[in-house]
Amino acid sequence: MLASSCKAWLNVDSEDRILEERLFSSTDGFYTALNGVYIDLVNANLYSGTLAPSTPDILAQYYDTSADTHTYSSLAGFQGEAKRVAVNDMWSRAYFLILNVNKIIGHCDERKGTVLNELDYSIIKGECLALRALLHFEMLRYFGPVFSVSPGADAIPYMTDTDPKVSPVLSGTAVMARLNADLEASMGLLAGSDPVIAGGKNEVDNGGRNLYGFRNLRMNYFAVKALAARVNMYLGYLENYRGKALQYAEEVISDAARFFPFSTREEANGQAATGNVNTAAEDRVLSSDILFAVYNIRRGEDIYEKYFYNTLESNRLLAISERGYSSMFPEEGDLRTFQWARKRDALGNDVVCLVKYEAMEVDGKNYPYMIPVLRMSEMYLIAAECYNASGDTDLAYRRLNTLRNARQTSSVSTAIEANIEYEYIREFAGEGQLFWYYKRKNAQTITAIYDRSKPDITVGTAGYLFDLPQSEDGFRD
């Protein structure tokens, strides 16, 4: 008795930390750990920066960084050192989150039936496997090869261990196999448990943990399937991968379109939220068709004020010219024009800034905090590309035009490939998808979006390749 009362006396809690064993001794603890991963996805080295608004879009030549003194000119010029610096911290942060995810997966399997019931086990493990695939895929896109050129080249390690360990670097194709395995396992678990399948996003705040709600802020079943479509499309030059990509994309379109419809003009201009057209309530991310977004309560501060705010010193500002803007959006009614605004920079020049992530507050709405990671529109573009590749041109145009019309632009009937690329440019500004479209296509030159009158920029295959960070590579000799 003395011993046990001593132990009780020695048991002291900490306010800011908790032991691993203690955390995973309740379902709530599992959700706390899982939410830790979701929240950390908004890290400046991940979706608030290097994975979405900054690095990939700078490389895709969205913004005018042509001045010699511009902070990002060397990165936009594909200089090795700048590329190395840009991705260094992202690498360690992504793998840190992967370790977190692996810990949760490990504990899921240890405590299924004791701590976790069937439902929570399936949802937690399903989401974790998808997050593991998502982060590895982001790393693969950066550090992996251009697949159509050298699919077997060394890419990245694929971490599945619950303890920090050294793991070998796998080839690009080996990583693809691991990705598909994780995604299939995730879909298998979520198919029987995810409330999104029958009930959609469920954006009702019940207070507390909102455990099975707000599925568009979680790696839900449809988001995982959309990711699988994206992953397989990354090897879209091969018919079998393309087939899978098309299958997944079509399944998402047919099963999820009713839950993730395209935004209306009323939603975009703020009328739906406040009753009248209201610049301060615009749904600029066009949140309705977002399948998965990360949620950053400091989105304005972390992204807008860091890259796109017109009062930034002009050599830090990421903006495009009026000319670039007008060739990007030839049709004024395009809903995506809500994402851009004409401004004057610190030197007094007229520029067009991406205001998609500007800080705002709208009662009862989450879109002011969302950074889109996966959205429905991409499924239409993947489907269109696949149909076109297999010669099914009619279906290809139909898919493309569904998206174009949804964004309130006219239909097209020619130049399918150029129009798909154009749609990538318009749709994913600030979301970091365009550059990877170029990489999988191995585009040797790309357009200067900020000003189409400038000559195309030569990337070459080498421009798409990133060296592993020094801290990682040092261990690999």
Add this chain to the structure above:
Amino acid sequence: MLLSFKMQGQTNPHAQSPAGTSRNLVGVVKDEQGKGLPGAVVYLKDTPSKGTETDRFGNFELKGIPDGKHTIVFSMLGMTEVEILYTGQESAIVTLAEEATSIEDVVVTGIITRNRNSFTGSASTFSGQELKNIGTTNILQSLKTLEPSMTIVENTLRGADPNTMPDLEIRGKTSIVGELESDYDNVPNQPLFILDGMEVSIEAIVNLNIDRVKSVTVLKDAASTAIYGSKAANGVIVVETIPPEPGQLRVSYSGNFGIQFPDLSDYNLMNASEKLQFEKLAGRYTSRSETESPEQDALDALYYSRLKAVREGVDSYWLSDPLRVVFNHSHNLYVDGGDQNMQYGIGVNYGNDKGIMKGSDRDILGGDIQVRYRKNNFTFANNFNLSMVNADVEPVSFDQFANANPYYRKRNADGSIPLLLESTAVAGTTIYNPLALSGITNTNHTKDLSISDQLDLTWRFLGAFSLRGTFGFTKSISETEAFKSPDHPDFTGSIADKKGLYSADKSDSFNYNGRVVFSYGKLFKGQHNVSANASWDFSNKDIKRTGYSITGFVGDQHQNPAFSAGFDKGTKPVYSNSRSRSTGFLLSANYAYKGRYMIDLNYRLDGSSVFGAQKMFTGTWSLGAAWDITNEKWFKAEWISFLKVRYSIGNPGNQNFDAYMSSGIYEYNPDYTNIFGESAILSKAANRNLAWQKTLDQNWGLDFTAWQDRIRLTFDYYHKNTNPLLVSITLPPSAGQTRAYTNLGGQISQGFSGILNVIALKTETMRLGVNFSFSHNTSRYVDIGNSLEFMNQHGSSEVFRRYYDGASPDDIWAVRSLGIDPATGREIFLTRTGEYTFQYNAEDEVKVGSTAPDLEGIIGMTFYYKRFSASINCRYQAGGQIFASALYNKVENLSEQQLYYNVDRRALYDRWQKPGDNAMFKAIDNLDTTPMSSRFVLDNNVFSFESISVGYDTNARWLQKIRVQGASIRLYANNIWRISSVKEERGIEYPFANSVSMSISLRF
């Protein structure tokens, strides 16, 4: 020796008994209060088997005493033994005095006070006076001169800063391979401090006035530290303060007065013309492009303008500007008195410790009240302490002055002080005038208040038993306020509401602790001395830390948070609460046979709430044995008065950090939130299979005294085997965490230390003593194999520690260098196979030295003549090497940026300039980074005068007229002179100091 006893043996010369028969002796054994002592042993010295014990009233009857004269021994644990001559008397009343605690005769462990003769561990004890003979700064500074196994790691950065706490080590570092994460509250190698039986912080020891100290004991080996369990892995320093003494009201005063002045002897900076010449030669004024460029014209103009200034006599010596000579004083007033039952003492002390840098101060005000009450078998003692510390930090770091070029003018022609020395356009970064910075408000003020009380209750019963309870609490509040003026260059370019910075930090802690000790001690038949102790202790520590910083001030006149613009965007207050608890159970037993053979056994179970502990309790044990050869019957060497050999073995504590490493820790995220409630992320992943680092510590010791104490030697040899070792390894980022702990191999540390005192000359009025202390430590890795090969390769040219079997953590590894080639100015290396090469190759590295000295210690002398005394103590360190990082960084590897700052003179004189130069360092205009080579590994032999003091005691007539019973005065010079084979800058941010001081003690 203060040993004293009273004897009231009564003999009756008329009580003659008939011869040839045995007789009896009856009597009573009393204590000094006249109360009968139960359980005292009475026996015949020549036949110890003939003996008895006193009953519970102290009465005894010793029967059957053979005829003749005998010596009868009266003995009891804790009392001074008394012998009387038995000549046939019938009765005896014997008074036993409580064993007087002469500091040299006991070992104060903080829990129990042990007789030194029966102690088997390695411990050394120093009296307050001995400490005071060295210096008056603080206990630790004096202790390092007296105790060879304790070192204060020289802080080459903070020098003599009064507000930087010393970094202590006893018997070297407890090693962890690789870097350590700072998850721990304490400095990992710091020993445990015990003040009057209770664990305290190092600050409490540093703040303690040296005149209040009765004794300091350093516990070194497993046998002596085991009683403190896992906290004591780095040794224990036990401090006892002077208790009140019975008698008439006594007043004593002591004052210390000192002058401290900066020691800049290690600085060797260029003067204006040297610096300009150096810059010229280093290519500072040579354009990288073709010579006729406009850039070159600008550089020429710059050079000539500076040359003009130098010719005009500009040669600013910046080093002296922030420094000052300070007068420090401390005072201690103590009043005590009382009768046999009750004693009291009241003390007040004040100390002022100004730093040699302007603006850095520390002053301490303290007070204590002590009450002791004794009635029958109960003793009650209470100590109350209060201390207040005020500390200020200097506004500008010393290196800014050391960096300033001598060709800059300190002041403009009109006497004003310019803010800028160099603009961004010239130097690439703005160089501010440190003198102007000193004039800009940048304050950091700390106020500490600490109150503690300790209650001690002792109950002795049935003669052999005692129960002692000690309970205490400490409440400490520390508040730091810092203000940086809006005019400070840090805020140049900031918008108005971000100028200026005010920060307030407060830490509020409350500790309570207690201990109950149950002791038994008895002497059986005058031969078997048995004692045993069981104790239980607990402690609780709560700390609350709060803090915030705000910005947006308009000027210095309102340094008040109410005048700020508020929080800087995105910042928030700091707030944390933490609690730690520990408890422990100790069993210890000691047996001594006839004072010849001694055995000590200790077992302790420690429980701690260290966050992350999977295993809450850990056990430590120790075993010690000693043999006092002089007590053997056959031992006849009269000239040896004491000879004891000791051995102990034990597993000293597993450090707290072990616990952290075996458990994963998640951290809540307070910065970002979402609609899914609480979130936590891994702050540290654990290696669940990690084994705890176990150390087996063995100690062999020898105590030797000869020729009436004229030679006194204590020698200890220790052997520590740590296996497995905890190794912190680096992982690639893809592992998710770049540092992890694992178990690999082991480490064996061994060393010896000793103190030799010789009284060379001794007459009635004069004594001359020589003291010599020495220590040597070595360590080596075992069973590592090639598992850490990747760390060896990783660190090649940047760090010099390597991990191989047999390699030592103290070894310095580097490629051998033959120096600078006089023809080319390039460094010539020696390959592993002994060939000459210009090419640096990390593969060629070998062991080129060791940071562990062959021998280090103190050599000193003390001299007494009548009432006059003098002592001198010098530190020596011989046979070690050092990697001269200041030479490496500040002479050899000067970067382009460093050319804008003043540098060591050797960069001009000892660098290669032209073919034929026999230079120490590479070409003067070479800005490439040189890899580490043996060229920078230098022998590090040091000899310094650590303490010189002269004292005089008097009770002269004229003093008594002014009611002074006795007085003593002492003069000191500390760290007055130092020679070292390596000349390097020390005290980068805060210089070192020398001091001369005086202390006066008066007894009224």
